[in-house]
Amino acid sequence: AQSVAQPEDQVNVAEGNPLTVKCTYSVSGNPYLFWYVQYPNRGLQFLLKYITGDNLVKGSYGFEAEFNKSQTSFHLKKPSALVSDSALYFCAVSPLMDTGRRALTFGSGTRLQVQP
Amino acid sequence: KAGVTQTPRYLIKTRGQQVTLSCSPISGHRSVSWYQQTPGQGLQFLFEYFSETQRNKGNFPGRFSGRQFSNSRSEMNVSTLELGDSALYLCASSLINEFTDTQYFGPGTRLTVL
Numbered sequence: 001a002q003s004v005a006q007p008e009d010q011v012n013v014a015e016g017n018p019l020t021v022k023c024t025y026s027v028s029g030n031p032y033l034f035w036y037v038q039y040p041n042r043g044l045q046f047l048l049k050y051i052t053g054d055n056l057v058k059g060s061y062g063f064e065a066e067f068n069k070s071q072t073s074f075h076l077k078k079p080s081a082l083v084s085d086s087a088l089y090f091c092a093v094s095p096l097m098d099t100g101r102r103a104l105t106f107g108s109g110t111r112l113q114v115q116p
Numbered sequence: 117k118a119g120v121t122q123t124p125r126y127l128i129k130t131r132g133q134q135v136t137l138s139c140s141p142i143s144g145h146r147s148v149s150w151y152q153q154t155p156g157q158g159l160q161f162l163f164e165y166f167s168e169t170q171r172n173k174g175n176f177p178g179r180f181s182g183r184q185f186s187n188s189r190s191e192m193n194v195s196t197l198e199l200g201d202s203a204l205y206l207c208a209s210s211l212i213n214e215f216t217d218t219q220y221f222g223p224g225t226r227l228t229v230l
Contacts, residue, residue, distance in 0.1 A: 036221070043206055043222050044221040046218055046219070090159065102172065102210060102217065103149070103161045104219065105161070106160075107158075
């Protein structure tokens, strides 16, 4: 069975400072990893994904994530936070094998609050 | 391209009733997945449809069912509604491809069961 842990319910950061939202995962075989963001009363918006290749993945709106296989982590980062980045962030994992690839397992979510 | 659309956006039902939710995927996307989001359980995978066939199913009771039509539009049905079925139901579509298999989500249908 696969699982995702987002250890922080909330992350607070000042505008202009770097931000990190943490995610660790457990999956059999190679993982397929995603970050999504959810704004109030909205669905999930895709930010970035890791399938294979470079461990540093660049995504939308200046976000990036670093895949670390030995630590089974996929932390989301941004060099300079904006107030508009305040939202709920979800990490998700699925096995790379085709039959289960679109059955995503999500973490519990981390609320990011960026203070002006 | 238009995104994933879900109708209706809001629904209020009473216990014991049944409900049908609709999802139209992004044009060209042939896979549709459904997820339930609640404050207590978070985001949970319900099922996935591709080419009108259910390919994956999450751990939900048989009251939850779905189908997909030849134009890739999908519906999910919940029968004999319970209070615990109150949730945001999200639909996601994807283009089946080894390297671009990303799910794009709709805005969701907020179901309230009274």
